[in-house]
Amino acid sequence: MELRRQLTAEGHDAGPVTIAWHLAEQGLHVPSTSMIRRTLHEAGLITPEPRKRPKSSYLRFEADQPNETWQSDFTHARLADGTDVEILTWLDDHSRYLISCTAHQPVTGDTVVNTFLTAIEQHGCPASTLTDNGRVYTARFGGGRNAFEYLLPTLGVTQKNGSPWHPQTQGKVERFQQTLKRWLAKQPQPPTLAVLQELLDRFREYYNNSRPHRSLDRTTPAKAYAATPKALPATAREQNHYRIRYDRVDQAGRITLRRASKLHHLHIGAQHRGTRILAIIDDTTVTVTALETGEILATNTIDPNRNYWRNTRKPPGRWPGGSQ
Known part of the structure; x- marks a missing residue:
């Protein structure tokens, strides 16, 4: 119950699986998740929700290797003075590892290219990317191509775009953004873009290394990302600085x-x-x-x-x- 209150106050996931993981990390006795859920429910710390559609009924698609596909999207946030800013994310599809999470005002096509190049310098080049059809990712509906679309073939990276009006295709990065926003809502509102970036860096460290993921068999994204060999682009190149x-x-x-x-x-x-x-x-x-x-x-x-x-x-x- 103490862990539940602490994690919730900090804006983190605080379900039975997460609590069990934290207990194990501290070397404490770990009850079954059903026991944890029942204890929290009896203490009034769980609000019953309507029965949801069973997860087994969903068709889930997941890359077989790290760096096989990176998903990307951006979302909005506000500074303390009400200024609208944007947060750009790169997320590994296989491991949910948060490759990059950066604040901008606003996100542009050049921002996408520069953050992508920075990410591949640190983590290697992915075999493919998956994004929506925003203009910063593709100009295919407006004629021609943008800088990101020129860059990817040069690196041997396959570009994938979701169907219009179908955000479920990029479901992993969409769910991540919801998790991030819940956490930001619990933090003091940042006065500047730099302070917001400090918050994002802190969350990235926690998300990758201290937050178990149910779809990853209760391991962390960092461990899942490092567990198997990384996929390479169709025409892999030795250079890693661009x-x-x-x-x-x-x-x-x-x-x-x-x-x-x-x-x-x-x-x-x-x-x-x-x-x-x-x-x-x-x-x-x-x-x-x-x-x-x-x-x-x-x-x-x-x-x-x-x-x-x-x-x-x-x-x-x-x-x-x-x-x-």
């Missing part, structure tokens, strides 16, 4: 890139003058795609000893202003 840059091809058919305080010129092609591009940079290669079409325009090998990096998708030859 950054992106938006630019426009200049009149000489090039873009410039600063690396280690040194400026380098990357050949794209004179026929692409004025084209807006997305450059994806890893440890050895810069891949340049057309922002409007997603076409890969150039691949440049990083060579810190040279000022000019040729487009390796084209045969060697002369370029405006010099020779190779």
Whole structure:
């Protein structure tokens, strides 16, 4: 009963399964969950609810390996002064491991790309992603593609989008957001975005390491995430550090890139003058795609000893202003 009151006051799940897990973690005697439920009910700490649809009647889909699929979504929150902010989540489908949870004002397409790249630097690249059809994830209903849709094929990641008006497809991340919001409601309202991020970091630590999950056979997401080998993208790459840059091809058919305080010129092609591009940079290669079409325009090998990096998708030859 003490655990029930403590967990509830802190905004955490406080059901019989969770209480049993915490008792075991403390090395105490653990009664059956039915005994815990009956004790809480007799003490008036459980409010009876109408009989729910049995869980066995639901069709559940779950990835077989960690990093097989990452679900993502964002939800709204408010600061103490009433300012509306947004919380972006990346959640591993197999283990429910909370990959990333960050606060923004607001979430944009660039936010999705940058948080995704940061997440894969820390946890490896997923084989696929699953999101709704929000504009930050896909532009397929508005024509063309957005930066996230350009990035994923380059990394070998399969993009999956739920059916419109059917949020159950992303059910795991939707349920996580409900859990997060219940916890935030028990905390002092944050005055700034930075303070909100501190709260999210604290919750992420608790959620991953100190909260048993019934669908994971009462283990924590962190243990489930580490228990089996991670899935890899269809075209796995060795590099694990990425950054992106938006630019426009200049009149000489090039873009410039600063690396280690040194400026380098990357050949794209004179026929692409004025084209807006997305450059994806890893440890050895810069891949340049057309922002409007997603076409890969150039691949440049990083060579810190040279000022000019040729487009390796084209045969060697002369370029405006010099020779190779």
